[in-house]
Amino acid sequence: MKVYSKKEDIRTVVDALKDQNISLGLVPTMGALHAGHLQLVKTALAENDKVVVSIFVNPTQFNNSEDLEKYPRALNADVSLLEAVNKDDILVYAPTVEDMYGSTLESQSFDFDGLEHEMEGKFRAGHFDGVGTIVKRFFDIVKPHKAYFGEKDFQQLAIIRKLVEKYSIPIEIVGCKIHREADGLAMSSRNARLKPAYRAAAPFIYDTLKAAKTKFGIKSVDKIVEWVENQFNKNELLNLEYFVIADEMTLKPIKRKTKNKDYRAFIAVYADDIRLIDNIALN
Structure with missing residues (x-):
């Protein structure tokens, strides 16, 4: 080649x-x-x-x-x-x-x-x-x-x-579509740099996104954001940089849901000094 x-x-x-x-x-x-x-x-x-x-x-x-x-x-x-x-x-x-x-x-x-x-x-x-x-x-x-x-x-x-x-x-x-490891972690070239303990902890990111998607149908946006932040506050290895629920077209954060619009949750997390991002469609 x-x-x-x-x-x-x-x-x-x-x-x-x-x-x-x-x-x-x-x-x-x-x-x-x-x-x-x-x-x-x-x-x-x-x-x-x-x-x-x-x-x-x-x-x-x-x-x-x-x-x-x-x-x-x-x-x-x-x-x-x-x-x-x-x-x-x-x-x-x-x-x-x-x-x-x-x-x-x-x-x-x-x-x-x-x-x-x-x-x-x-x-x-x-x-x-x-x-x-x-x-x-x-x-x-x-x-x-x-x-x-x-x-x-x-x-x-x-x-x-x-x-x-x-x-x-x-x-x-x-x-x-996002290609994921068997445990749900979004594949990234940076994953190879994760130390073992942080690699073991990293699937928590996608698990949290999936839980947020479930809550999206029954909880307010503010309550979901607060819940995600609390989950990461309790995590000893992963530090949340941001979690945002946004309009897929404008990417602007939303306060409340509107009919006939598509929404997505976005997240950025530090695992030691490695920065990982992920997202999930909410509709």
Whole structure:
């Protein structure tokens, strides 16, 4: 499996494929691939002739330099996992920082109609400018017919859909269900960094989300938020950063439910120094 590191090279290859009317999917990742990533790739392969998997730890979407430094990088292992899925129809694009940003490492500024100011945006300054910058560059380079993103990063998925809408980018964005471990923990590259005690405690996050969903039909939003906060106050290992019940379209927190609207609960938790996010549809 050939790994492309320069945008000129991958662009030449995908342009030639398109000249043959070959459909092309894109799965953007930051590497350290797990079964959740591979499920995205399999979905993309089922819907396209060829799939580009990008592997790039994007520095401009990290507001914490230590998190960037510690983020797992395992390109050879990632390529081996992809080869086991499909050796012939996957192209790997693993650019350098210089290839993506040139000599100036900075993000473009975006207006995502306020989506960027909710939840993650309140705790990770500049994060979604970094996401928008790198995803738009991948779209410009690869020009896929479809691009695939997991719903674990539901706010990111909403923002990428807004990016495509506002810039009239002719790409279909496909959201894929959260892939979970057997004990319910949402799969994440960061899970590999969890110390054993914290890994054992982490399924509490999804258990709490499921309980909140059950309560959503019978309790007020304020009561549910208070209950979740109390649950984490009693947990000795997991520290709650936020729990929000929001409108799926606007991502704005709600105070009360309205008919004919879809709602989702979002959560961010620290397990020692590892930050974990998750969400669940409430309707």
